[in-house]
Amino acid sequence: MDPYIKRMSVGMSQGCEVDVVPCGGSKLSYANIHEVPMLSPAEWLARVGFSEGNPFALKWAEDERDRLHEYFVDHHAYHAIIDTGVVRSTILHAPRGSGKSSTRRMFESYCQGASLPLLLLPLTDWMPVVERAAGAPIGPRDLLAELLRLFVVALADLPDPPQEPLVPDEAGYLRWIVATYGDYLRPSQRTVLRERGWLAQATDNDLRAYQLDGLPVLRAFTLLAQLSAMLGCATCYVIIDGVDELCETSADWATGAELLVPLLGNIRLLEVPGLAFKLFIPSGVVAALRERRLLREDRIATIELSWTANQLEQLLRNRLTVFSDGAVESLAQIAIPELALLDQQLCVAAAGSPRMLLSLGDWLIQICARSATDDDLLFRPLHLQAALDACGARLPAIGIAPLHIASDGTIWLGEQLLEAGRRLTPLQRRLLNYLYQHHGRLCSTDELIANVWPPDATPNDKDSLRRLADRLIEVLEPDPRQPIYLERLHGGFYVLHHVG
Structure with missing residues (x-):
């Protein structure tokens, strides 16, 4: 490597004045840069x-905000955390830098645009929870208290509160929660809650009957879900992220896992009707939970976010x-x-x-x-x-010939004619043509079945598509055991790559 370029790269990272090498290759310093x-x-x-x-x-992810949806990759792991029909708790895990928080933000955006109203409680800052515990182990009630604070903020941000007045018990619980856990409210949000009749003085004697502190934890979580439903929300989602962003957890996966033990150690909390937890956590934390046998993967879906x-x-x-x-x-x-x-x-x-x-x-x-x-x-x-x-990366030596289908239907890998392509069956050809027309995009099993098979010959099972794709992979791929053109992904998605 040219030493001047190396000096430039080091200097950039340290904010120093450095030598610059123009593309012609001669050394140029900032002292004579005007030349x-x-x-x-x-x-x-x-x-x-x-x-x-x-x-x-x-x-x-926190910087991307409004731009994220413009370039977000339609990853199969993202689809796997979206509930279709049955609401369930899910863990999505990945190494640091793999897009967990970006996927979380896209999930939140999806929920905010859903046809049915959903209540989101984003527990992404664990510092207040740890500070309030004051060195003691974090328990279910610590998590409940933080979720109630987030619930109060969500109440103020509800775009369409119920038009019908709440029954006395519902209103009583809401007013007690707002009075007790309104720590995070901004002045404008307090005004909104006051106008809706949900903001009361913490000393109101009328609210003593509605205190949640004395209820069993499971009953309190159930009541939280019921209140969400009474407010017209189809589901209350608790979004968990950032467990590795504390000083104590950034270099210690076991400590990060401790934050989740009160939740994952009580499987009944994960199965409260109307309440679902979506956890976006590092793979190291998942490994620590598995080592302690605290992860019931038969009861909570665990999805790995990985990138090819x-x-x-x-x-x-x-x-x-x-x-x-x-x-x-x-x-x-x-x-x-x-x-x-x-x-x-x-x-x-x-x-x-x-x-x-x-x-x-x-x-x-x-x-x-x-x-x-x-x-x-x-x-x-x-x-x-x-x-x-x-x-600190290395330069790989790669060269993948682009896949091209000529106007006469012949299949080419770079400059080489794929002779086996002449022997494709009509159904294999239809599958390849559809994927070719939509290359680079995830195509679902249902979409492919609907567009590849004739209407009067739709297969009864989805394995027919898998078998058809396997035969196509054997024709296209230099090594069918490691496909580089036709990729089959978790969740029944297919995508065609390297189209030229």
């Missing part, structure tokens, strides 16, 4: 087509397209021909981590932009190597 017209990162982004800014700048290189390519393509308003679909478009596989190389180097992919892309852009001139804007191998070194 060559260099571009700022913002200028470089605009010149190459990124009209909306740096596509890799937003790496954290193909799915990371989709994420990369989505981001590039959104931030360039469709002008840039791949990094290879703005690279010299030698980097024709730049996008695939970055995705494999990211090793299944979306955050690593975003870090690699951000370093690549920053390094290239700081050494670009009006005459040379393109990515070069030295920029790629500097980005890899900065992230």
Whole structure:
């Protein structure tokens, strides 16, 4: 690696003044930078087509907010946590940097746009729970108290409260909860609750009969679900995230697991009608729970969020397209021909981590932009190597021939004709053509059955599609044991990759 580029990458991370190497390769320092017209990162982004800014700048779910839905990848794990029919508690786990919190935000967005009103209680900041416990083990009542505080905030934010007056008992419980657990209310929210008649003085003698403190924990959780239903909400979802973001838990999975023991150690709490828990937690915490045999996976669905290189390519393509308003679909478009596989190389180097992919892309852009001139804007191998070194990643050697179906129906992998493609059955051909037309998109089993089989020949079982896809994989794939073109995902989804 060029030592000047290495010095530049280290200096960028430390905020130092550093030497810059223009694409021509000669050393240039900030002292004589005026001798060559260099571009700022913002200028470089605009010149190459990124009209909306740096596509890799937003790496954290809390920063993405309103933009997340524009480039979110339709991941099978996301579909697996959405309840269709039966409401259930679910654990989604993944290593850090794999998109747990982004998936959580998309789930919250889905709930907010659902046809039936849903009440969301997002327990994502565990510091107040830990501080109130004052060193004592956290128990079910500690979790209940925090959820009641979140419930009060949700009450104030209800867009359409019930028009009919609540019966006395319902109103009594609500007023006691608001009076006792209104710690997080803003002044404007207090005004809303006062106008709705739910804000009372904590000393009201009339509310003593409605105290939840003396109720058994299971009864109190059940009452919380019942109150949500009385307010017109079909389900009350408790969203749990951030268990590894405390000083005590960031480096100790067992301590993070301790926060969840009061919940997962009492399976009856997870099965209260009308109440469901959605947990977004690190895989290390799940491993600690399994080691202690506290995870009843026969009673609570446990889903792993993992990323293939193909799915990371989709994420990369989505981001590039959104931030360039469709002008840039791949990094290879703005690279010299030698980097024709730049996008695939970055995705494999990211090793299944979306955050690593975003870090690699951000370093690549920053390094290239700081050494670009009006005459040379393109990515070069030295920029790629500097980005890899900065992230501690390695450059993979890959080369996947694109799949192409010619107008005469012949199937090509790069420049090579796939002779076996001539022997596809009509049904195999229909499946391939449909996936080809919708390449890069998750296609569900029901969608494929409806569009591949003739209406009068629809199979009675979904295994027919799996067997058909298996036969197609044997034809397409260089190694059917490790498919790279036709991928079958958890939940009955299929996607076709590397279409050229």
